[in-house]
Amino acid sequence: MKLLFLGDVMGRAGRKAVGEKLKGLREAWGLDFVVVNGENASNGMGLSGEHAKALLEAGVDCLTLGDHAFDQKDMLSFIGSEPRIVRPVNFAKGAPGIGAKVFQDTRGRKVLVAQVLGQVFMKRAYEDPFGQIDAVLKKHILGGAVQAAIVDVHCEATSEKMAMGQFCDGRASLVVGTHTHVPTADAQILPNGTAYLTDAGMCGDYLSVIGMEKAEPMRRFVTGMNKGRFTPATGEATLSGIYVETDDKTGKALKLRMVRVGGRLEEAMP
Numbered sequence: 001m002k003l004l005f006l007g008d009v010m011g012r013a014g015r016k017a018v019g020e021k022l023k024g025l026r027e028a029w030g031l032d033f034v035v036v037n038g039e040n041a042s043n044g045m046g047l048s049g050e051h052a053k054a055l056l057e058a059g060v061d062c063l064t065l066g067d068h069a070f071d072q073k074d075m076l077s078f079i080g081s082e083p084r085i086v087r088p089v090n091f092a093k094g095a096p097g098i099g100a101k102v103f104q105d106t107r108g109r110k111v112l113v114a115q116v117l118g119q120v121f122m123k124r125a126y127e128d129p130f131g132q133i134d135a136v137l138k139k140h141i142l143g144g145a146v147q148a149a150i151v152d153v154h155c156e157a158t159s160e161k162m163a164m165g166q167f168c169d170g171r172a173s174l175v176v177g178t179h180t181h182v183p184t185a186d187a188q189i190l191p192n193g194t195a196y197l198t199d200a201g202m203c204g205d206y207l208s209v210i211g212m213e214k215a216e217p218m219r220r221f222v223t224g225m226n227k228g229r230f231t232p233a234t235g236e237a238t239l240s241g242i243y244v245e246t247d248d249k250t251g252k253a254l255k256l257r258m259v260r261v262g263g264r265l266e267e268a269m270p
């Protein structure tokens, strides 16, 4: 199966790039299933129902969220009406939506998508990510009930993401990090067949501070004083993430490529 995962869509620039480029990539690369992290798509903070619809129409099969899952208040109700959105499995007890779901690609093959929040340097003490993902992967066996499994590990610390990759090795087709908005260069297939990347990077304007117009974050760093609000940077976005080919029988990764299309970080592919 040919899978594409793209990192956090950042504001209008990120939505525009997905809208303009994803259908072409689906066609050119023969993609079977596309997962995109949408937690910053609406003005950099959360995902509105309207923007979720637009991303899904642009060729996304599943949207994942993150710590900003419900920053746009309408997502609290919208998520119940849209089965193609997955929020972190350990977001909070009683949160609307679900943290893991089995989808079908166009040929009926089953794809598990799960998302989990880490604990290190995060704003809240989220429930044990390792125990939560363990339960999900034990319920949906790779190469058994599901032909592919994608785990989005949404956290700040590279160490925690790498530990999650090793923890899931052989039980997921892909473990990929999100949240830091900066792509890492460590894409690899782990010994038991799981494709791994510490961070997918963002789909946003990289002449920025993690996707925000640089003036206000720089003011805060340089002077220690707030003056304005953060707003997403508006230059051309790079679509950033990872492409993975899996074996349909075992669900394990056969091949991967880092993806950076358009904008300042563009790289040729494949």
Ligand SMILES: [Fe+2]
Binding pocket: 039, 066, 067, 068, 154, 178, 179
């Ligand atoms: Fe996040």
Ligand SMILES: [Fe+2]
Binding pocket: 008, 039, 040, 066, 178, 179, 180, 181
């Ligand atoms: Fe994010």
